[in-house]
Amino acid sequence: MLVTGTKPKMSSTRTILLILGFLSTLAVIALIAVAVTQNKPLPRNIKYGIVLDAGSSHTNLYVYEWPAEKENDTGVVKQVEVCKVEGPGISGYSHATEEAGPSLAQCLQQAKEVIPSAQHKETPVYLGATAGMRLLRLQNKSAADKVLSSVENTLRLAPFNFQGARIITGQEEGAYGWITINYLLGNFKQSGWKKLLHSLTSLSETSGALDLGGASTQITFVSKDLSLESPENQLYFRLYGKDYQVYTHSFLCYGKDQALQQKLARDLQTVESSSLLDPCFHQGYQRTINISDFFKNPCTSDKKKELPFRQLYIEGEGDYQKCRENIQTLFNKTHCPYSSCSFNGIYLPPLQGDFGAFSAFYFVMNFLNLTSEPHPLALNKVTSTIESFCARPWQEVKTAYHHIKEKYLSEYCFSGAYILSLLENGYEFTEENWQMIHFLGKIGSSDAGWTLGYMLNLTNMIPAEEPAEPPLSHGSYVGLMVLCSLVLVSVLLFAWLLFHKPKCLQKGIV
Numbered sequence: 001m002l003v004t005g006t007k008p009k010m011s012s013t014r015t016i017l018l019i020l021g022f023l024s025t026l027a028v029i030a031l032i033a034v035a036v037t038q039n040k041p042l043p044r045n046i047k048y049g050i051v052l053d054a055g056s057s058h059t060n061l062y063v064y065e066w067p068a069e070k071e072n073d074t075g076v077v078k079q080v081e082v083c084k085v086e087g088p089g090i091s092g093y094s095h096a097t098e099e100a101g102p103s104l105a106q107c108l109q110q111a112k113e114v115i116p117s118a119q120h121k122e123t124p125v126y127l128g129a130t131a132g133m134r135l136l137r138l139q140n141k142s143a144a145d146k147v148l149s150s151v152e153n154t155l156r157l158a159p160f161n162f163q164g165a166r167i168i169t170g171q172e173e174g175a176y177g178w179i180t181i182n183y184l185l186g187n188f189k190q191s192g193w194k195k196l197l198h199s200l201t202s203l204s205e206t207s208g209a210l211d212l213g214g215a216s217t218q219i220t221f222v223s224k225d226l227s228l229e230s231p232e233n234q235l236y237f238r239l240y241g242k243d244y245q246v247y248t249h250s251f252l253c254y255g256k257d258q259a260l261q262q263k264l265a266r267d268l269q270t271v272e273s274s275s276l277l278d279p280c281f282h283q284g285y286q287r288t289i290n291i292s293d294f295f296k297n298p299c300t301s302d303k304k305k306e307l308p309f310r311q312l313y314i315e316g317e318g319d320y321q322k323c324r325e326n327i328q329t330l331f332n333k334t335h336c337p338y339s340s341c342s343f344n345g346i347y348l349p350p351l352q353g354d355f356g357a358f359s360a361f362y363f364v365m366n367f368l369n370l371t372s373e374p375h376p377l378a379l380n381k382v383t384s385t386i387e388s389f390c391a392r393p394w395q396e397v398k399t400a401y402h403h404i405k406e407k408y409l410s411e412y413c414f415s416g417a418y419i420l421s422l423l424e425n426g427y428e429f430t431e432e433n434w435q436m437i438h439f440l441g442k443i444g445s446s447d448a449g450w451t452l453g454y455m456l457n458l459t460n461m462i463p464a465e466e467p468a469e470p471p472l473s474h475g476s477y478v479g480l481m482v483l484c485s486l487v488l489v490s491v492l493l494f495a496w497l498l499f500h501k502p503k504c505l506q507k508g509i510v
């Protein structure tokens, strides 16, 4: 039924509704416009850093980048470039020291191309030399100094901000490797639920680090049992508001290349002729070694022996078990002045938590297809794989892997056996805790190694205290505010409709 005299009222209600509709449309358009302009990607303010890892076998140059405004967050720095320097490591230039620096030129050129030229001047560049240079310093201090000044001269001439070229200590190498992998795994600053899970299950929050180089090897992990037994193996860090008690040790001469030299020096003590049958090389493999330089190396000099021949002819035997027994003698377990030791009388607290094993640990195990993640293989499977690889004749191996450098290929049998011996006999990993070792090449886009940790430390990018942050990000804050306002307006509107029912909505009007 139509009531006379309601026409003007109807049209005024319609006008109100129209105005409301218009205003709502306007509000929605405004909201969208604000959201779009606010969230428009800002021009990226990226910073760069360069670290050269001058290892015993070769030098790698790494370029890292990170967003300038987030530099104290965890996991924001990532590797954008790696360049392998041609030729040997810088310690290999002991007879031509002035050529060490120029050998880096090509990789520096590559870094210049990756980093925008406007930022060259402010990009820090660091060079850290490891065990190869530690050995050269022991053997010939002046040659080591000359090599370092040659690389320093080259780095100073590059357009970057030179921050130093030095030999880092074994302790630093271990510590920065540990910082790198835990930074990349996001273990330092954990989200609420991850923190809760760790405290409930009492799982270790950080991962230990195992680094195998050519001349030294490092073991580093957080240990609850650190007493003051061996202060030189103890490190203390405060990172993002948390304290870490870290055990570390670097074994000079126990990198895989120097371990092989040590093994041969031992073999030379008992040889009767100039030829040696070596169980750690494949059957049919032959290698000749010059005796004259052999004992100049600080890793073998204590075994120096006068021999009636100048060259040693090695012939492979391909016998894994014999090779393991041979290698085992490198780990002296007879004396331990502490509650527990690894080998050679060096303190080692009980192993704890997961371990990331990188560098040559990864290269060797990756070649042997033994890095399977996320479910590590059982130790007996690993042993049998290496055993059968060692038993393959050299000709067969060479044909099957013709694309691999002969130097690497000929030593994978020895290296595999050495890795197992170091982990099982040296550190006493067992069938059970073997599963805690994860062989890592890269984490995300960054290589596992000590260089990233070194740069993070020297540029103060890991704060001791957790930076004070509002509980919500800006975006979540704005979103929440808009949502709450909408809910509030709807509730008010609903209440108004309930108590001042407009006539048009009253029963019988329509």
Ligand SMILES: Nc1ncnc2c1ncn2[C@@H]1O[C@H](COP(=O)(O)OP(=O)(O)O)[C@@H](O)[C@H]1O
Residues within 6 Å of the ligand: 054, 055, 056, 057, 058, 089, 130, 131, 132, 212, 213, 214, 215, 216, 217, 255, 256, 257, 359, 360, 363, 364, 408
């Ligand atoms: N693809 C590969 N396969 C096997 N071994 C490798 C491979 N790439 C590098 N290596 C080895 O990894 C080791 C790296 O050690 P390096 O960092 O140079 O020495 P250090 O850390 O003792 O100063 C060397 O023994 C090198 O021969």
Ligand SMILES: [Ca+2]
Residues within 6 Å of the ligand: 055, 056, 130, 212, 213, 214, 359
């Ligand atoms: Ca190394």
